[in-house]
Amino acid sequence: MSPLFSVMGLSSIRAIWALLAMVLVLAGLAVAGPAEAQNAMEKRIALVIGNSAYKAGALPTPANDAGLIAQTLQAAGFDVIGARDLNQDGLRDALRDFLAKANASGPDTIAFVYLAGYGLQYQGDNYFVPVDAQIANATDVPVEAIRVSDFTRSLAAIRNRGSIVVLDAARANPFAQSNQPLAGGLALVEADANQLIAFNAAPGTVAPPEAGPYGAYAHALAEMMRVGGLPLSDVFDRTRLRVSDLSKGAQISWDASKFGGAFTFLDRGPDAPAVQVSSYNSATMRTKAIRDFDERDAYFAALDRDTLAGYEDFLAAYPDDPMARRVRAIIAARREAITWRETWVADTPEAYWSYLRRYPRGPHVWDARRRLEHFEAALEPPPSFAVIEYDVPPPPPPEIVYVDRPILYFDDADFGYAPPPPVVFLAPPPPDFVVLAPPQPSVDLYVLPAPVFVPVPEWVRPPRDIAPPENNVIFNNIHNTVVNNTVINNNTTAPAAPSLTTAQKLTGAAVVAGAGAAALHVALPPSVQKHAAIIQKQSPAAATKVPAISPVPAGQPQNTHALPGTKGQPLPPVGNTQVTPKQVQAKKPLPSQPPANSVQNPVSAAKPAAHAQAAKATAPAAVTGAPAKPKVVAAAPPRHAVPRPAAQAKPAPQMARQAAAKPQAQPRPQPQPRAVQQAKRPPQAHPPQKPPVKKCGAPGLPACH
Known part of the structure; x- marks a missing residue:
């Protein structure tokens, strides 16, 4: 040593x-x-809520809108949970479940939240309304509704990679119809750190009533989320342009972002075609002065930027343009929203006196008076009070007319708005995403409707750095069209009726395959799922009851204002659409199918009668505009059910014999995933002379009625 x-x-x-x-x-x-850290996989989670069946006045689109957004998020790799028509307890529990899920998902998580239904603003805060809310007076709002800022702050405090919160809830509402009304629409807010907040309508404005099946905002947002390679900010900027186009200028969406880092819902592959509107992505488009555009392009350049300065530059350059009146209304709403936001943040008697002096009949007059009462201050200020300095100057006289009312519509007939020109800086929507077929009605309690899936183009692909969600059929098959149990194949896998559209083919196949239809449904939040199970156990009939949704809510006169071009007439009901020849062809019977005993392919293994029932389930929905009741669903129906009449069971054996008379070449057996083998059941033989007594409620079998 x-x-x-x-x-x-x-x-x-x-x-x-x-x-x-x-x-x-x-x-x-x-x-x-x-x-x-560099190789960490991004995890994506989402919560989607659509409230339609309000006791105070039903809405036709939010549940469908939520189903459409949930399906689009699934295609983009999100692990989605969602529900429809939640009461206050269910809504609070669902939000709590999602916060727990986000907290357990780790720092590499992107969280997306979409809330569709009625939204209210009260004293500077936004509230989302459950379906059982009873709001007779403004002071009932904090008790009966959910304050959104409480949830968004808790979500931002988790400090994941980022969060996106979308409120599709700025609508004229039937609540607090008294002499002290609430301000219309949603209140201007600031996003928390690493967060984006978006509204379906600009702060202080409301969207026009819509008959369905989908709202303009959800339709536009789903379209832009499916475009490959778009940064997050561009998705919402393009959504604003598309919403304006779809609503003829009656609705202008809004967003505020402090989202950090790069994010795309879907990527654009190297084999993608050239961008149709290259000027939109030009670096000079956002920096070019508004006055350097021509009249039409200047309006859309200002709308794309969506800033107070951009709109004011448009008026300075083109004061006499047909769009000038609409732009003045946009500026008026934004200036008032900013003024009220700064007043609420200051929260002093001097601030509320300053607001009342600037807007003596503005949308937030009663909010200001309620706060002065809280401070035990007089409504009239003392002569020597100091007016607070706002970041925006006082409104010029031409603006006051637009905000001297609680609710501001961008299609108010009193102002004679000119409809905007065709949209520029934006490529046209894909042909199969212009008119979307209505979804089949949900029969399970709280379950979101499952819209027919429109495949995304081949060059649009999921990002490589995301962790694939489990059991996500849509994500694994975003380029395909036909659903077979839990597998989606190309539409060449099994024969289909040539008269059916891609969406109808998908719906028919999903209805035939009960397990596949179940896989397409969005999972319920855990607490909501437990509550649904309790209700089903106590009252099976109530668990499968679908609330009726009226096209236009009753008892809401402010919701019946006309859209531009309708000359004061109300919107048509959902089922009053015009029948086209192409839709009529969808009612023709399907061609003969392969033999019923073929088990190589899940679709060809289904009985011909099931294919006919699938066609009947999809074609009438396209013709009448109202969803048809599905013949086969994956829901668990009531145990005490009445067997299906014999008349509905007879065609199956007859068509089976016809198919057996014409033998066809059997396709080569295809390997099936384990999930499919477990879900698939062997075909049951039915004697032609006596219809069998079918049980109901199991996967792959029809629902009980």
Whole structure:
């Protein structure tokens, strides 16, 4: 042993070696840390809520809108949970479930939240309304509704990679119809750190009533989320242009972002065609002065930027343009929203007196008076009070007319708005995404409707750096068209009726395959799922009852204002659409199918009668505009159910005999995934002389009625 070690002793030597080992371990972690962070897979989670069946006045589109957004998020790799028609307890529990899920998902998580239904603003905060809310007075709002800022702050505090919160809830509402009304629409807010917040209508404005099946905002947002390679900000900017186009200028969406880092819903492959509107992505488009555009392009350039300065530049350059009146209304709403936001943040009697002096009949007059009453201050300010300084100047006289009312519509007939020209800086929508077929009605309690899926183009692909969600049929098959149980194949896999559209083919196949239809449904939040199970156990009939949704809510005179071009007439009901020859062809019977005993392909293994039932389930929905009741669903129906009449069971054996009379070449057996083998059941033989008594409620069997 060396003299140095002899002096130090054995224990000291061991301590030195332990210290050296610890240093080496820490150095290895320091080297591996950045590599692991760089290779970390992004996890995507989403919560989607659509409230339609309000006791105070039903809405026709939010549940369908939520189903459409949920399906689009699934295609983009999100693990989605969602529900429809939640009461206050169910809504609070669903939000709590999602916060727990986001907290457990880790720092590499992107969270997306979509809330569709009625939204209210009260004293500077936004509230989302459950279906059982009873709001007779403004002071009932904090008790009966859910304050959104409480949820968004909790979500931002988790400090995941980022969060996106969308409120599709700015609608004229039937609540608090008194002499002290609420301000219309949603209140201007600021996004929390690393968060984007979006509204379906600009702060202080409301969207026009819509008959369905989908709202303009959900339709436009789903379209833009499916475009490959768009940064997050561009998705919502393009959504604003499309919403304006779809609503003829009656609705202008809004968003505010502090989202950090790059994010795309879907990527654009190298084989993608050239961009149709290259000027939109030009770097000079956002920096070019508004006055340097021509009249038409200047309006859309200002709408794309959606800033107060951009709109004011448009008026300075083109004060006599047909769009000038609409732009003045946009500026008026934005200026008032900013003024009220700064008033609410200051929250002093001097601030509320300053607001009332600037807007003596503005939308937030009663909010200001309620706050003055809270401070026990007089409504009239003292002569010497100091007016607070706002970041925006007072409104000029031409603007006051637009905000001297609680609710501002961008299609108000009193102002004679001119409809905007055809949209520029934006490519036309895909042909199969212009008119979307209505979804089949949900028969399970709280379950979102499952819209027919429109495949995305081949060059649009999921991002490579995301963790694929489990059991996501849509994500694994975003380019395909036909659903067979839990597998989606190209539409050449099985014969289909030539008169059916892609959407109808998908719906028919999903209805035939009960397990596949179940896989397409969005999972319920855990607490909502438990509550649904309790209700089904206590009252099976109530668990499958679908609330009726009227096209236009009753008892809401402010919701019946006309859209531009309708000359004061109300919107037509959902089922009053015109029948086209192409839709009539969808009612023709399907051609003969392969023999019923073929088990190589799930679709060809289904009975011909099931194909006929699928065609009947899809064609009438396209013709009448109202969803048809599905013949076969994957829901668990009531145990005490009446068997299906014999007249509905007879065609199956007859068509089976016809198919057996014409033998066809059997296709080569295809390997089936384990999930399909477990879900698939052997075909049951049904004697033609006596219809069988079918049981109901199991996967793949019809629902009980």
